[in-house]
Amino acid sequence: MAAPQIFRCSKSDKLILSPEHIEKTVLFSDHDPETPSPAVGASRPRLFHVLGPGLITGASDDDPSGIATYSQVGAQFSYGLSWTLLVTYPLMVAIQTISARIGRTTGYGLAGVLRLHCPPWLVSSVIVLLLVANIINLGADLGAMADALHLLLPVHRALYVLLFATISISMQVFLQYTRYVAVLKWLTLALFSYFAALAYVHVHWHTLAWSLVWPDHALTSDYLTALVAILGTTISLISFSGRPRRKWRTCTSTPAAHG
DSSP, rough: OOEEEEEEETTTTOOOOOOHHHHHHHOOOOTTTTSOHHHHHOOOOOHHHHHOHHHHHHHHHHHHHHHHHHHHHHHHTTTTTTTTHHHHHHHHHHHHHHHHHHHHHHOOOHHHHHHHHOOHHHHHHHHHHHHEEEEEHHHHHHHHHHHHHHHOOOOOOHHHHHHHHHHHHHHHSSSSSSHHHHHHHHHGGGHHHHHHHHHHHHHHHHHHHHHHHHHOOOOOHHHHHHHHHHHHSOOOOOTTTHHHHHHHHHHHHOOHHOO
């Protein structure tokens, strides 16, 4: 069998195989279909390109309304609800993994998959409920960001709400998808503020460890309300409904397709 001919692409400066060899490889290859194509030469992966929708989704789940909820719960009950971490984290990871696999396999979001397998009335009901929940959640996020900025610059909160809403809408409308994803990836650096806060405050590690395995707070109405708030802001369909579609778009997007 003749050795395959290798060419260098003038645009990407990558090594590619001859079309004849590619066709034979595709016809007779028994490798995993998710393995890299033989038409593309090996290249060194960069961390910024490896990090995909999982990073953005994980960061977006820590939204302003969630931060406000956790802050209020922590201020009211201290470590009393720390044990929820052992429950919510595995569930959140499982839901994110399921959502990502659905998007990678089908190319649809959760609503699209429901439309294919469920009656129209059920899909419409779910979408209406999700729309209402999204609107309420967006309002809470904008209000929380306005309140946070108001602590630094005391201006009317309504102006901050309009400012953040305008910035968010403008980025989604006027930025290309690949550029928008890059901006969101850089914004995830804000998560390092948690490490700064952990290094600054004094944590009672013994009390925290005991509260993780043995909660001893009374089951009052306020305590149960805070528990429902934590579960709702941590494991919500709103946070993961768009994850499958973003996963599929990220897997299929290329610089050539988006300029």
